[in-house]
Every structure is written in C-alpha cells, then in structure tokens.
Amino acid sequence: MSAVKTPLPGPGRGFFRGVDRVVARAVSSARLPYVVFANWAYREVLLNWLVASARVELTNIVIVAYDRRLARFLKGHGFECVFLPMKPGKSNLWWRLFVFQALCESGVDFVHCDADAILLKNPAKALSDFPSADLVASQGTVQPKNVVELTGFVVCMGFFLLRSNERTRAFMRRAVERAPHDGTDQSAVNNTLLEWVSGWVGPIDTSTRISHLGRSFDVFPDVLVSRPEEKLDAAVLPHHLFQRYFLGLQHDPVLVHPLANQKGKTKMEKLSRLGLVFLRQDWENLRFTRDSLGVLDRDSAVPVDD
Numbered sequence: 095m096s097a098v099k100t101p102l103p104g105p106g107r108g109f110f111r112g113v114d115r116v117v118a119r120a121v122s123s124a125r126l127p128y129v130v131f132a133n134w135a136y137r138e139v140l141l142n143w144l145v146a147s148a149r150v151e152l153t154n155i156v157i158v159a160y161d162r163r164l165a166r167f168l169k170g171h172g173f174e175c176v177f178l179p180m181k182p183g184k185s186n187l188w189w190r191l192f193v194f195q196a197l198c199e200s201g202v203d204f205v206h207c208d209a210d211a212i213l214l215k216n217p218a219k220a221l222s223d224f225p226s227a228d229l230v231a232s233q234g235t236v237q238p239k240n241v242v243e244l245t246g247f248v249v250c251m252g253f254f255l256l257r258s259n260e261r262t263r264a265f266m267r268r269a270v271e272r273a274p275h276d277g278t279d280q281s282a283v284n285n286t287l288l289e290w291v292s293g294w295v296g297p298i299d300t301s302t303r304i305s306h307l308g309r310s311f312d313v314f315p316d317v318l319v320s321r322p323e324e325k326l327d328a329a330v331l332p333h334h335l336f337q338r339y340f341l342g343l344q345h346d347p348v349l350v351h352p353l354a355n356q357k358g359k360t361k362m363e364k365l366s367r368l369g370l371v372f373l374r375q376d377w378e379n380l381r382f383t384r385d386s387l388g389v390l391d392r393d394s395a396v397p398v399d400d
C-alpha cells in the first residue's frame with residue numbers, strides 16, 4: 095500500500111555531497127555518534143536540545159544543519175556542524191534516510207535523535223541493555239496507519255539506534271527503495287519492519303491502548319524484541335521511558351518527544367508547557383560558545399555586565 099501516488103523526487107548532488115560530509119564527521123567521531131538535524135527556523139529548538147543534552151553529559155553529537163544560516167550561526171558559536179542543504183517543509187524530510195543509509199553503508203553505528211526529542215537522562219544505560227541489536231527504536235503513535243492497524247504499534251524515527259551490519263544495510267536499502275512511495279521515512283521504515291519482522295516477544299499483556307486522532311495504538315511499558323528467527327534483531331524501547339505520547343514525568347523518562355506541529359515556535363510552546371525547556375528565555379542576549387553552553391541553561395546564574 096503506497097501513501098503517495100507519484101513517487102516523491104529524491105535529492106540532488108548537493109545533498110549527497112552533504113551526506114558524504116556527515117559520514118566523514120561521524121566516522122571520525124570517537125564513540126557512538128548522536129546525529130541531530132535542524133534548520134534556522136528550528137534554532138531555538140536545537141539550542142534547547144543541546145542544553146538538555148549537556149545536562150545529561152551527552153558529548154558525541156553530530157549536528158546537521160539544513161541551511162547555511164544555521165551552519166554559520168553554529169560555527170560562529172564554536173560548534174562543529176555539517177551543512178546538508180535541504181529546503182524547509184515536510185515533503186523532503188524522508189531524505190534523512192539517505193543519511194542513515196550512508197552511515198550504515200560506511201560501517202558507522204549511530205543514534206538519531208530529533209531536536210524536539212528531549213533527553214532527560216543519558217540514554218547510554220538504557221541502550222546498553224541491547225549490546226548486539228541491529229535496531230533499537232522508541233515507540234511511535236499512529237503513523238503509518240496501515241502498520242498501526244495491523245500490529246497495534248509503530249516505531250518512531252525520532253529516536254533510534256542503528257548498528258551497521260549486513261542485515262541493517264539490506265534493511266536500509268529496502269527502506270530507501272520504499273520511501274519515495276511511502277512518503278515519509280517513518281512510513282518506509284515501519285513498512286520495511288513489517289516485511290522483515292513478523293513477530294515480537296514481550297509482555298504484550300502489560301500494554302495499554304490509547305486513542306489518538308481517531309485511531310488507537312498500544313503503549314508498551316516494557317521492552318519488545320523481535321523473535322530470534324526474524325531477519326532483523328530489533329528492540330523496541332518502553333514507551334514510559336521513551337515517550338512519544340506524553341505519559342508524564344512521574345515515569346522518570348529518559349526521553350520525551352511530545353507531539354506538536356513542526357513550527358519552531360509551536361514546538362517551544364509545547365515543550366515549555368511540559369517543563370521541557372531548559373534554554374533561558376533571554377538566550378539571544380547572551381554570549382555563548384559550545385564550551386560555555388551552560389550559560390544558556392535556565393538554572394545558570396544571571397550574567398552581570400562588567
């Protein structure tokens with residue numbers, strides 16, 4: 095079942111040159127890199143993500159800037175970032191799959207984290223429970239529809255770990271093949287997962303069903319793993335600890351990735367309502383560099399002009 099009638103156009107050479115730059119940066123990264131994407135309109139969301147990530151001592155970050163304005167801004171503040179040209183808007187977002195595929199083809203294990211998916215703890219410990227899984231993914235909500243209707247749940251591309259090997263390279267090739275027809279990376283990856291994994295092991299009976307946008311989906315508070323005989327060794331993280339649907343901070347989550355539209359301002363408002371903004375409101379008036387990012391933390395002392 096295809097989500098779009100005419101296959102979506104893929105990126106051009108400028109984009110693929112950017113993909114090569116992302117790979118080069120990730121290859122030279124010492125440990126498991128965390129890849130995060132943003133554009134200029136998302137700069138405040140990105141800065142908030144960086145401040146939150148600094149709080150939990152996440153250091154191995156590869157920032158990918160979709161436009162030169164954000165790249166210049168970040169470089170001006172001492173951040174290394176990679177320029178990957180992409181126009182704003184939702185229709186090209188699936189191009190990120192080419193980045194994920196290229197990293198995988200180059201032998202790089204990596205984590206992708208959305209800039210609006212806020213880390214409240216360092217995920218290293220939770221991920222260390224799956225030392226050899228091919229894919230470790232957070233749970234999504236109701237997209238794509240065909241998958242959630244069949245299986246009751248989907249994985250969310252907003253936070254996942256992918257380990258490079260023969261299986262995942264083949265998996266990503268299939269996802270990239272599907273994506274122009276499926277319309278989103280989320281749909282392509284979930285539909286590929288549906289093709290590759292037919293059964294999951296986990297305490298299914300602990301799930302709760304939530305209604306959202308006229309559809310319902312299962313929320314699993316425990317880990318699900320693919321059956322040993324499946325083509326991919328996949329693990330799905332507990333929804334209560336990696337929240338796509340907001341279940342509340344009382345669960346002591348590692349990550350909260352609240353649903354909101356893509357506009358930077360709306361995102362910040364939603365994050366703020368949930369207590370997930372760690373960036374000072376007056377950040378635009380402050381001097382900061384990558385090494386003094388803590389200045390932007392809402393709990394930092396008010397700087398005094400001398």
Ligand SMILES: [Mn+2]
Nearest residue numbers: 208210211252
């Ligand atoms: Mn997101």
